Structures are given as structure tokens and as C-alpha cells.
Amino acid sequence: MPKQNIYDNEVFFSGYKGIRDQEVNANVLFEIPNFFEMLPSVEGKKILDLGCGFGEHCKRLVELGASSVTGIDISVKMLEIAQKENADSKITYIHMPMEDISTLNDHYDIIVSSLAFHYIEAFKPLIVDIYRLLTEGGVLVFSQEHPFSTCYRNGFERWTKDENGKKLYLNLCEYGIERENESKWFVDNVKKYHRTFSTIVNTLADAGFSIEKMVEPTPDETILSQYPGYRDLFHKPDFLLIRAKKN
Numbered sequence: 001m002p003k004q005n006i007y008d009n010e011v012f013f014s015g016y017k018g019i020r021d022q023e024v025n026a027n028v029l030f031e032i033p034n035f036f037e038m039l040p041s042v043e044g045k046k047i048l049d050l051g052c053g054f055g056e057h058c059k060r061l062v063e064l065g066a067s068s069v070t071g072i073d074i075s076v077k078m079l080e081i082a083q084k085e086n087a088d089s090k091i092t093y094i095h096m097p098m099e100d101i102s103t104l105n106d107h108y109d110i111i112v113s114s115l116a117f118h119y120i121e122a123f124k125p126l127i128v129d130i131y132r133l134l135t136e137g138g139v140l141v142f143s144q145e146h147p148f149s150t151c152y153r154n155g156f157e158r159w160t161k162d163e164n165g166k167k168l169y170l171n172l173c174e175y176g177i178e179r180e181n182e183s184k185w186f187v188d189n190v191k192k193y194h195r196t197f198s199t200i201v202n203t204l205a206d207a208g209f210s211i212e213k214m215v216e217p218t219p220d221e222t223i224l225s226q227y228p229g230y231r232d233l234f235h236k237p238d239f240l241l242i243r244a245k246k247n
């Protein structure tokens, strides 16, 4: 099955890097803090990071006490930055698609993935592989774009706005149709795979996982006072985070 590697597209890469280099963005305010809060203690743990990108999480996991971290990514450009900016003797970066993790001859106490699963078409085999690679009682923590975002096809007007352009509410559309959706993000034809909430949860349960926690981050008063635009997240969360345990 051909796999998308959009992060190696020059235009996409520099657009994405521009966002991640900003001091404040949705990742910094919502995704990253919730992601790290959902982790169990990483002290002395062996960790696998799927779609590690720039390796920022790998580095932080080592700083938090992980004994080793393996970061894998399909993008050469992302891994180049990881090696340059987030290298560590306890971190190994591997260039490979996460669809191939069954070839890793190892086991991990914790497997993490931050904002990458919506790029994966074959979700069920990936979750089965993750379950197999985890040690008994091991934990998977992942974030992905929320299913209320992945459901849209290119060009659909997501928001009903007032005459001043203020977002009033979300126009939810074809949420129940699971499919590959193309959107424009820096470049045309960025593919994301839409799965409903129930499919995501049932896939984890069918593989043998217990769901321990789910989070759909919304802003608190401190964030709202500085960045009132994030009030939109009360209509539609941008991120879904799940912690699941191997039984």
C-alpha cells in the first residue's frame, strides 16, 4: 500500500516548520501539555515514539527519566532536524513508516504517538502491532486530529459565521462516512484518514486494550483571556488524546 510522505514536500515542510517554530500555537497550548499529563511515569521506561517528527517529545521523555527512546518517522526532513536538534545517547531515530513496526524485534513499556495516526490508512493492523510490541501492562498514549476535523472534504465551509465573520457554530458534515479525505494545508491534496470516535475506541478494545483516559482539550480562562479565538474549541475540539493499557 503506498504511504503518503507529505512532510518531505519542500513547501509543506517549511510551512509546517514555520508553525511549530512559533512560540505559541495550538500544539503548545493544548496538545503538548495534555499529552504529557496523560503519560504514566516514564522513569526507567523503554519508549517507542511513532511519527516522532522533530524528536522534541523523544528528548523530553529522556529528560523525564526514560531509559531509552526509539523515534521512528517516514520523513527524512523531519528526522534530519531531530538528529540535529534533539539528539541524545539514549535516543535512536529510525527512518521507517510506522506501518512496518512489526519488523522491530523488541518490546516497549510505553508507546506514544503525537498527531500522526490520522495519516495512517491501515489503522487496525497498526493497533494490533502496537499491542504486540508492548510489554504486559504497557501503555499506549496518542493524540490525533479530532474526528470532527478529519471528517471534512476539501472546500466545505466548516463554520456558520455572523455578519462580522465571528464563528457561531460548526457545520458538521458526513461525520459517519469513514474515508480518505484530502485537504489543503500549505499544499493541495494532503491526505488524512477519517475514522469515527467509535471506530477508534472499538479498534483499541478489539485489540485487547483497556481505555484509561480520553481528553478533548478546551481552553481555560487564562488561555481565553490572552487568546480569545480559542473559544472555538468549545464548539469543536481540535485534538483527541487517548491513553490505553495492554491487559
Ligand SMILES: C[S@@+](CC[C@H](N)C(=O)[O-])C[C@H]1O[C@@H](n2cnc3c(N)ncnc32)[C@H](O)[C@@H]1O
Pocket (backbone or CB within 6 Å): 003, 004, 007, 050, 051, 052, 053, 054, 055, 056, 057, 072, 073, 074, 075, 078, 096, 097, 098, 099, 113, 114, 115, 116, 119, 120
Ligand atoms: C504533525 S507531525 C507530528 C510530529 C511529532 N510527533 C510532534 O508531535 O511534534 C506528524 C509526523 O508524522 C509523520 N508520519 C506521517 N505518516 C507517517 C507514517 N506512515 N509513518 C511514520 N511517520 C509518519 C510525519 O512525517 C510527521 O513527522
